[in-house]
Amino acid sequence: MKNVSLRNRLIFAVVVSQILLAIGLVAVGTSFSRYYLMHAFDIYIEGRAQSIAALVYYPDDGRPGLLFNDAKVPPSPHHKHKDIFVVSSDHGDFERHTPGYDPHIFDRVPPSAQFWNFRSDGEPYRAIILRNVVILDTEEGIPQPLPRLTVVYASPASDIEEQMAHLGLAIGILSLLIFIPVMILALWSIRKALTPLNDLAAAAGSISVDSWVFEPSEAAKSTQELRPLIGAISVVLAGLESAFTRQREFLGDAAHELKTSLAILKSTLQALLNKPRQTTEYQSGLLSMNQDCERLERLLTRMLQTARADERLANGPERRSAPVDLISSCEAAIAQLSRFADEQEVRVELVAKGAAMMRAEPSDLELIWLNLLENAIQYSARGSVVEMSVLVHPEAATVTVADHGCGIQAGHLPHIFDRFYRADRSRARTTGGFGLGLAIAKSLVTLYEGHIGVESGPGEGTRITVIFPTFKGLAIECQKSDSIEAATDQSDKSRLGQSL
Amino acid sequence: MRVLVVEDEERLAQNVATILRDNALCAVDVALDGEEGLFQACSAPYDLIVLDLMLPKLTGLQLLTRFRGEGRNVPVLVLTARDEKEVVVKLLNAGADDFLTKPFDLGEFVARCKALLRRGMGEHSPVIQIGPLEVNTATRAVRIQGTPIMLTAMEYRVLEYLAHRRGALVSKEELLEHLYDFNWERFGNVIEVYISGLRRKLKSNAAERLIQTVRGMGYRLRYEDSPLQNDDGIVES
Numbered sequence: 001m002k003n004v005s006l007r008n009r010l011i012f013a014v015v016v017s018q019i020l021l022a023i024g025l026v027a028v029g030t031s032f033s034r035y036y037l038m039h040a041f042d043i044y045i046e047g048r049a050q051s052i053a054a055l056v057y058y059p060d061d062g063r064p065g066l067l068f069n070d071a072k073v074p075p076s077p078h079h080k081h082k083d084i085f086v087v088s089s090d091h092g093d094f095e096r097h098t099p100g101y102d103p104h105i106f107d108r109v110p111p112s113a114q115f116w117n118f119r120s121d122g123e124p125y126r127a128i129i130l131r132n133v134v135i136l137d138t139e140e141g142i143p144q145p146l147p148r149l150t151v152v153y154a155s156p157a158s159d160i161e162e163q164m165a166h167l168g169l170a171i172g173i174l175s176l177l178i179f180i181p182v183m184i185l186a187l188w189s190i191r192k193a194l195t196p197l198n199d200l201a202a203a204a205g206s207i208s209v210d211s212w213v214f215e216p217s218e219a220a221k222s223t224q225e226l227r228p229l230i231g232a233i234s235v236v237l238a239g240l241e242s243a244f245t246r247q248r249e250f251l252g253d254a255a256h257e258l259k260t261s262l263a264i265l266k267s268t269l270q271a272l273l274n275k276p277r278q279t280t281e282y283q284s285g286l287l288s289m290n291q292d293c294e295r296l297e298r299l300l301t302r303m304l305q306t307a308r309a310d311e312r313l314a315n316g317p318e319r320r321s322a323p324v325d326l327i328s329s330c331e332a333a334i335a336q337l338s339r340f341a342d343e344q345e346v347r348v349e350l351v352a353k354g355a356a357m358m359r360a361e362p363s364d365l366e367l368i369w370l371n372l373l374e375n376a377i378q379y380s381a382r383g384s385v386v387e388m389s390v391l392v393h394p395e396a397a398t399v400t401v402a403d404h405g406c407g408i409q410a411g412h413l414p415h416i417f418d419r420f421y422r423a424d425r426s427r428a429r430t431t432g433g434f435g436l437g438l439a440i441a442k443s444l445v446t447l448y449e450g451h452i453g454v455e456s457g458p459g460e461g462t463r464i465t466v467i468f469p470t471f472k473g474l475a476i477e478c479q480k481s482d483s484i485e486a487a488t489d490q491s492d493k494s495r496l497g498q499s500l
Numbered sequence: 501m502r503v504l505v506v507e508d509e510e511r512l513a514q515n516v517a518t519i520l521r522d523n524a525l526c527a528v529d530v531a532l533d534g535e536e537g538l539f540q541a542c543s544a545p546y547d548l549i550v551l552d553l554m555l556p557k558l559t560g561l562q563l564l565t566r567f568r569g570e571g572r573n574v575p576v577l578v579l580t581a582r583d584e585k586e587v588v589v590k591l592l593n594a595g596a597d598d599f600l601t602k603p604f605d606l607g608e609f610v611a612r613c614k615a616l617l618r619r620g621m622g623e624h625s626p627v628i629q630i631g632p633l634e635v636n637t638a639t640r641a642v643r644i645q646g647t648p649i650m651l652t653a654m655e656y657r658v659l660e661y662l663a664h665r666r667g668a669l670v671s672k673e674e675l676l677e678h679l680y681d682f683n684w685e686r687f688g689n690v691i692e693v694y695i696s697g698l699r700r701k702l703k704s705n706a707a708e709r710l711i712q713t714v715r716g717m718g719y720r721l722r723y724e725d726s727p728l729q730n731d732d733g734i735v736e737s
Contacts, residue, residue, distance in 0.1 A: 252582065256554060259581035260509055263602035267515035270606035274522055288511065 006197075007190055014186040022175030030168045037160050038126075042115055045128045048074060049153035052085045053130060056094070056149055057137035066094040066135070066147065081123045081156040089147040090132075106152050117157065124161060127154035196220040204233060212241040246419075253420035254303055257434060261299060265292040302436040305367065306419060309443035317449045319359060326356035326365065326397050326468070327390050333369035334388065337377065345382040348373065352390035356397035358470050360448050368444050371437035372401040372464050378433065379405035379462065397470055402463040408456040416454060417442040441466075501617050501661065502527040502544070502678045506537030506563065507552040507579065516550060516609070523610045524617070525640065525657050527681040534558025541567055545677050546574050548617050551596075553580040553587075561594055568595035575616040579604070614638065621664035628663045631723030633702065633710055635663045649701050654679070658694045662711065662721035671718035695719060 055069040066089055076082040086106060088095040102120070109129055110116050117126050133149040199217040207214055214237050220226050272285040312318065327350075334348050341348050369388070376386040384404045391398040408416060415421045419439040445452045445466055456462040503526045507513035510532060517528040529544070531537035534555035541549055541563070549567075553560035564576060578591050578599040591599055597619075598612055618626060618637060626638035634643045640656055642649045651659065657679050662670060672691050699711055712720045 256581040259602040260512070260554075263579075263581070263604065264509055264512045264515070266603040267512055267519070267606055271515045271519050271522075274519060274606070292511075 007194060010190045011187065014183065014190075018175075018179050018182060022172065022179065025175055026168050026171045029171045030164050033167050034160070034164050037163060041126060041155075041157065041160055042128065045115075045126060045153050045155050046130075048083065048155065049085070049128050049130050049151045050133075052087050052153060053133045053149050053151045054136055056087060056089075056096075056135050058135070064093075068094075068096040070096075076155075078156050081121065081125075081158075083153065083155045084120075084125070084127075085151065085153045087149055087151045089149055091147045094147070105154075109152065118154070120154075124157045125154040126157040126160075127152060196223040196226055200226055200230065207237065209244065212237060212244075250306075250419055257299055257303075257420065258296075261292065261296045265289055265296070268292065299434055302434050302440065305440050306436050306443070309440055309447065313443050313447050318361075318364075318447050319449075321359045321361050323357045323359050324362050324365065326358055326399065327352045329360075329362050329365035330369050330388055330390060330399065332362070333366045333373055336366070336370060337373050340374065341377050341386075344377050344380065346377045346380045347385045348377070348388060349385055350388045350390075354392045356390060356392040356468075356470060358397060358448070358468050360468075364444050364447070368441045368466065369399075369401070371441040372466075375433075375437055376401050376403035376405070376462070376464075379403055381405060392470075395470060397468045399466045399468070400463055402461060404461040407458045407460045408454070408462055409458055413454060413456060417452070438464075501525070501547045501657070502529070502681065503548045503550060503613065503617075504529050504531065504537070504541055504544070504546045505550045506531045506534070506541070506555065506560070507550070508532050508555050509552070512552075515606075519606045519610060520550075520613060524614055525653055525660070526613075526617075527679055529681045529683075534560065534563045538563045538566060540682075541574070542570065542572070544682070545674075547620055547678060548613060549574055549576045550613070551576055551578050553578060553582065553591075561590065564591070564594045564596060573620075575620040577612060577616055618664075623664060628666070630663060630666050630710065630721060633663075633723070635660060644702060651698070651701060654690075655694050655698050655701070658691070659698055659721075662719060666721045669714055669718050669720050674718070 051074060055072055057067050057069065059065065059067055068087070073085075082098060084098050084101060084105060086095065086097040086101065105118075105120055106127070108118065109127075114130075115126060115128050117124060119125065128151075130149075130151040130153075133151055135147065135149060138146075196217065196219040200220040203214060203216045203220070214234060216226075216230050221230060268285055268289050272282065277285075330350055330352065334350055337348065373386065373388065380386055380403045386404075387400075387402045389400050389402075391400075412421075417438050418435075420435040421439075422433060422435040442452050445468075448468060450466055450468040452467075453465045454462065455465070501524065503520050503524075505513050505516050505520070505528060507516065507530070513530045513532065517530050520526045520528045526548075529540055529546075531540045535557040537549075537551070537555065538558060551560045551564060555563070558566075560578060560580075564578070567574075567576075575597040576595065578596045579602060580587065580591070580599055581602045583601040588599060597616055600609060600612065614626070614637060618624070623637075626636060628635045628637065632645045634641075634646075636642070637660060640660075642651055642656065642659065658675060661675060661678055675691050695711060695713070702710055710721060710723055712722060714720060
């Protein structure tokens with residue numbers, strides 16, 4: 001894995017940008033000043049060339065030819081390397097130049113440019129050529145055409161180069177001097193800017209299965225870039241914590257149920273073995289132990305169903321099943337519970353109209369109805385009726401299971417779908433409930449994107465409502481089968497008032 | 501000895517009660533929920549309370565806290581399906597004397613109950629020695645000068661209780677309360693029947709005056725080498 005440090009990257013970026021800035025400053029500064037210095041120098045030598053041209057004059061006495069006022073030649077600023085000039089007329093009868101002039105020095109005069117550079121005697125020179133310069137000193141009677149002058153003037157440019165070097169050096173040193181405080185400032189602000197991130201990392205690092213407290217520092221919370229991350233972590237943590245807590249509670253409750261059941265079995269066995277007993281005592285002991293085993297078996301089945309439903313729920317809603325008839329699953333559940341209902345002397349009535357198709361595993365639907373009906377039958381008074389009804393709407397199907405039992409107190413209502421929750425524990429024990437049925441039903445209903453709700457009050461009985469969405473494609477199938485049933489006109493009647 | 505079992509699993513409660521009656525010769529009452537348990541615990545002088553944690557109406561921990569809050573010192577053995585450290589620590593801090601995790605062994609359960617009953621009486625050894633009389637509360641063997649004495653269950657229970665409270669005056673009511681559960685019909689003279697039976701069986705030179713009757717007050721189990729000094733009643737032999 002590549003080890004990347006945000007801090008080092010930032011420092012690297014600051015250093016590189018500083019160096020680039022320094023280089024840029026030197027380059028731009030020197031070239032800019034060079035341009036202006038050159039320009040000034042050009043103006044200077046142009047002036048010099050003009051003044052040389054101004055020294056050419058006609059003789060006063062009308063003689064032909066031109067004269068040059070040597071005395072007024074401006075002195076060279078440099079002693080060692082003198083300025084060089086050549087002034088000549090286009091008639092070819094006049095040429096003047098600096099003393100000691102090397103005739104080859106202006107051999108390579110560029111044909112078009114006015115200014116150019118060359119070296120002479122190791123010294124850089126800048127030169128100007130002025131063409132067709134008119135002689136200022138005009139006299140009467142000069143034969144036409146008037147001669148025009150060509151002036152070439154060169155001056156040593158080493159001063160400029162030297163100034164440039166100095167300037168570059170000065171900018172460089174200045175950049176370096178600025179670099180130190182800038183680096184200190186950058187390091188400080190990088191450290192400061194990364195503090196919230198480090199805080200956040202520390203806060204996240206302190207989270208464990210035992211401690212779900214996620215308390216990022218104020219600095220981290222007020223950092224704009226970290227806010228989405230903090231939000232995401234908080235959301236994930238809340239979900240994880242509740243999942244963990246639920247899992248832990250489930251495990252604790254499951255262990256309690258299993259251990260208690262086992263404790264009953266073991267104590268019965270040991271009490272039986274404690275001393276010699278009559279055959280009838282052994283028989284009744286063995287019978288109750290057999291019941292204990294069956295109870296334990298039921299508990300395990302329920303726990304596995306709960307765990308399986310939860311596991312499937314964690315994978316998201318189930319949508320791939322084939323369409324099945326909701327009502328026939330209700331009928332199947334009622335049929336399965338007929339013996340239990342008979343034992344409890346409770347009648348189960350199914351009121352269903354039409355057909356409700358939905359995508360689901362038939363066994364899942366049956367399990368939901370079984371759990372709801374079992375509860376309803378258990379809490380019903382003897383001789384009373386449990387009503388199950390299926391209502392089909394275009395986009396949803398509503399199934400209700402209502403009993404006329406003792407009802408549930410308001411305080412228990414929010415918890416009745418919790419696992420292992422029993423409103424009346426001592427009673428549930430005698431009826432063999434574990435408080436898992438409604439939890440399983442809820443998980444399965446949620447699995448098919450349905451909704452489960454309860455209405456109840458003491459003495460009013462309990463009504464549990466399940467609403468399943470039926471899907472668009474299925475609604476058409478629904479209508480089709482509706483019309484078929486209307487034509488045959490048989491199933492409605494048989495379903496209405498089916499009793500056990 | 502009288503024990504209260506507070507346990508909502510009726511079958512388990514009955515099994516526990518049976519084994520306590522059979523093996524520890526205790527009178528046992530059963531309460532099936534927390535409220536009932538607290539009421540019973542406060543209304544009769546129990547020598548031990550066996551308490552389940554997960555109870556309807558009032559949890560075992562709440563019951564224990566309230567019970568101890570009233571300054572009652574009866575030993576409490578807690579039965580729990582949860583054996584996590586925090587739970588155990590919480591329990592012991594709330595005033596439990598011992599705990600057993602479900603599923604438990606009935607033999608161990610009885611042994612712990614006996615130990616708690618002993619300790620509740622201020623006894624550490626299972627063998628109580630009063631002069632020539634030796635009562636082994638673990639094996640329920642009674643000897644006088646090394647000779648085993650055969651006693652009926654009720655006679656043994658009376659003797660054991662008196663032995664635990666040796667030297668102290670024990671009223672007939674106290675004996676009735678500690679030896680019978682709520683369901684028993686009490687007849688005042690049963691105690692006298694057992695006492696006279698005990699006296700008959702314990703008869704020997706040395707043990708002649710072990711059980712004294714303090715007329716109108718009760719009984720006292722005491723052994724004295726010196727002739728009796730009677731301050732508080734007339735001694736019957």
